[in-house]
Amino acid sequence: MSPEPLLRIRGLTVSYPGAERAILTGVDLDAPAGATVAVLGPSGAGKSTLVVAIAGLLPAGARVGGEMWFDGVALHRLDEGARRRLRGRHIATIPQDPAVALNPVLPIGVQVAEALLIHGMAGRQQAARRALELLRSAGLPDPETVAARYPHNLSGGMRQRALVACALAAEPRLVLADEPTSAVDAVSQAGVLDDLASVTTGTGRTLILVTHDIGLAIERADWGVVLDQGRTVESGPIRRLAAAAQHPVTRALVAAAPHSRTARLRPRTDPAPSGTAREPAETGQLLRLERVSVVYRPTGRRFEPVRAVVEVDAHVRRGETLGVVGESGAGKSTLAALALRLVPPTAGRVLFDDADLAGLRGSALRAFRRRAQLVFQDAYAALNPQMTAGTAIAEPLRALRLANRAERAIRVREAADLVGLPASTLDRRPRELSGGECQRVVLARALVLRPDLLICDEPASALDAAMQAQVLQLLVDVQAELDLGYLFISHDLAAVRQVADRVLVLRHGRVVEQGVAADVLERPAHAYTRALVEATPGHRTAPKLPVHHVPTGGM
Known part of the structure; x- marks a missing residue:
């Protein structure tokens, strides 16, 4: 370096103040001009805190030690006024969740132009024109419409991509990207990363x-820095780091890399050979969509109706998983809402156990x-931050008046046992639980009602690779034990490959391909499906990595 x-x-x-331990306990990092440095590590390693510390956005009361130098300036010695002058103009941040980071009451164009106006780099008209150029360079079609x-x-x-445009508006010298693509599909992910590469x-x-996916880091970064429990444990050129990992945490990241997870998971109690896909259930169809369409009609004259789902045919059997994939805006979430009767179909029918959901009322709807x-x-x-895990799991039982207090306690314990939650976690609140533990609480809350169908909407995308693997295995185990049907929605093709029996590929609300998971994902017939597979991080450039043992401890 x-x-x-x-x-x-x-x-x-x-x-x-008052915390049991420090968040960061000794981080060393060098980032040369013109380089991409990947910061890796499991959930809770301190990656996001590092980004916030560099940007000078730590909450009041935080105690900071050590040294940070940016272009010869001692960041650790600057007051808040000097920090504000650096932020946006010289150091920009791309947060993980755009839904939270973007102001919901301001048009996109105004938000992109904001940094130029704050730092006096342009007048309003010039900033507005520059915002359109930035949106176009970020890969957004029809930037005039997007800006409005x-x-x-x-x-x-x-x-x-709008967040990327916001970050690059003032042409900063340092861009901090905190898991910038964890919540988007492979095609959008590749586009965003291409935009960042141009930085x-x-x-x-x-x-x-910042990423927990070492396959993505191999493809996109020059250098890697691995954090664990707030400390730098390993660093070096990213490919050498991955191929000859020394620290157990680095080896676990390599072993859990999505591109290394290709085999269909099997239940841990299943005697079938490892990697063998079980036969899909031959029982009747639990959920069936018949030529279903949904058209959203936005208020106001400026926006055209949106055809979110167009004549979709699909079904899920008991004991079977239907994976649904497609880029952002393909209609995946609308499909989930249809299956739960949260939105009505504009055309077609949604059937559950051969009953049309549109006709359910009263006790039938509650059932x-x-x-x-x-x-x-x-x-x-x-999860409600004021509720303990046990109270959250019991909430559906109370809402539907399905059990008395004693029966609820028994059902909660059964659901917690099913997902591997120890009794000690039931008295804790969400802030006291890890990401994996919170996901188990959410799953237990769904299972406490003893359902027949689970709609899994990106159930592991917010977790690091090791926790993702544990949650996916848990879903497979629970399905085998309870004979559940799953509608599994994900932009992570590696996750879909591990859990799905069949796959449905959506594009612009239409089904472009569906079939047995191995056939669709390994031998895609449609050009769009091939593009999804090829856009998966690590698919094209990942070297053959050594196989390391992944710890299987609790989350």
Whole structure:
């Protein structure tokens, strides 16, 4: 690495008053001008705290030690006024969740132009014109329309690209990207990463890319830094780091890399040979969609009706998993809403056990609500922060008045045991649980009603690779024990390959391909499916990595 990096960190520590332990306990990092440095590590390693510390956005009361130098300036010595002058203009941040990072009441174009106006780099008209150029360079079609829209009018991938445009508006020298593609599909992910690659190529800018996917880092970064429990445990050129990992955490990241997970998972109690896909259930169809379409008609004259789902035919049997894949805006979430009767079809029918959902009323509708449950993408956000885990799991039973207090306690314990939650976690609140534990609470809450169908909407995308593997194995085990049907929605093709019996590929609301998972994902017939497979991080450039043991301890 360069002896005089653009960013140099030595012995960085961050702690909060009253906390049991420091968040960062000794981080060292060098990032030369023009390079991409991947910051890797499991959930809770301190990756996001490192980004926030560099940007000078730590909450009040945080205690910071060590040194941070940016282009010869001692960041650790700057007051808040000097920090504000650097932020946006010289150091920009791309947060993980665009739905949270973007202002919901301001048009996208206004938000992209904001940095130029704040730092006095352009007048309003010039900033507005520059915002259109930035949106276009970020890969957004029809930037004039996008600039006039609000965040909720855009797909996840479009919002993420808008964040990239916001970050690059003032042409900063250092860009901090915190898991910038964890919530978008492979095609959108590749586009966003290509946009970020343009940040460094030939510009002298530096990109700090935070990720838990070492396959993505191999494809996109020059250098890797691995954190564990707030400390740098290993660093070096990314390919050498992956191929000759020394620290157990690095080896676990390599072993859990999505591109290394290709075999169909089997239940841990299943005697079938490892990697063998079980036969799909031959029982009747639990959920059936017959030529279903959904058209959203936005209010106001500026927006055209959106055909979210177009004449989709699909079904899920008991004991079977139907994987649904497609880029952002393809209609996956609308399909989930249809299956749960949260939106009505504009045309066609949705049947559950041969009963048309549109005709369910009263007790029949309540019975359906018990039999079909949703497992959310963001488990932490799906839980009431004031409720203990045990109270959250019991909530559906109380809402549907299905059991008395004593019976609820028994059902909660049974559901917790089923997902591997120890009794000690039931009295804790979400902030006291890990990401994997929160996901188990959400799954137990769905299972406490003893449903027949689970709608899994990106159930592992917010977790690191090791936790993803554990949650996917848990879903497979639970399905085998209870004979559940799964509608498994994901942009992660590696996850779909591990759990799905069949796969349905959506594009612009239409089914372009469906069939047995191995056939569709390994021998795709449609050009769009091939593009999805080829866009998967690590698919094209991942070297053959050594196989390391992945710890299977609790989450």
